[in-house]
Amino acid sequence: MEVRIIGDPILRKRAKKVVEFNSKLKEIINDMFSTMYLYDGVGLAAPQVGISLRFFIMDSREDNDKGKKIVINPEINEFLGENVLYEEGCLSIPDIFENIERPEGIKVRYQDIDGNFIEEELHGYQARIFQHEFDHLEGILFTDKLPIIKKTMVKKDLIKLIEKGKKRALELGDV
Known part of the structure; x- marks a missing residue:
């Protein structure tokens, strides 16, 4: 199982609902758990x-x-508490x-x-991971949430990764 890199078009699509x-x-x-642990991640979305x-x-x-x-098929029904700054990374970036x-x-x-519905309240690190992974299902990456000045600082690195991601997507035949 291969982790897709920014630049791969699948990371920008809104994912479809699971029905089966x-x-x-x-x-x-x-397989996703094995892949996530292999790369020392804390979350991994299907896209x-x-x-x-x-x-x-x-x-x-x-x-x-x-x-x-x-x-x-997650939904975020309510945001709670204050906004908090915390460092994030991503296996796709x-x-x-x-x-x-x-x-x-x-x-x-x-x-x-098994398709059973679960409702819960998450806080702290769990809430952050959930939101980050939920964004992936919407085609949103954490770098999209950076202020303009921060985006400018990482732009060169992002451009290199995007080119690598596009090339790899072509090799995988997904484009």
């Missing part, structure tokens, strides 16, 4: 591995696997880390691997 909860989906999700469907995985690395989630402002908490609704 089957063994193939479970297999893909297991990042070339699948334009609305699901992601996350693991905030808390005790008892409390922070490990499979999130399918390697080696770029910047402070991004996001709400501290969220109320969410999503489906689990």
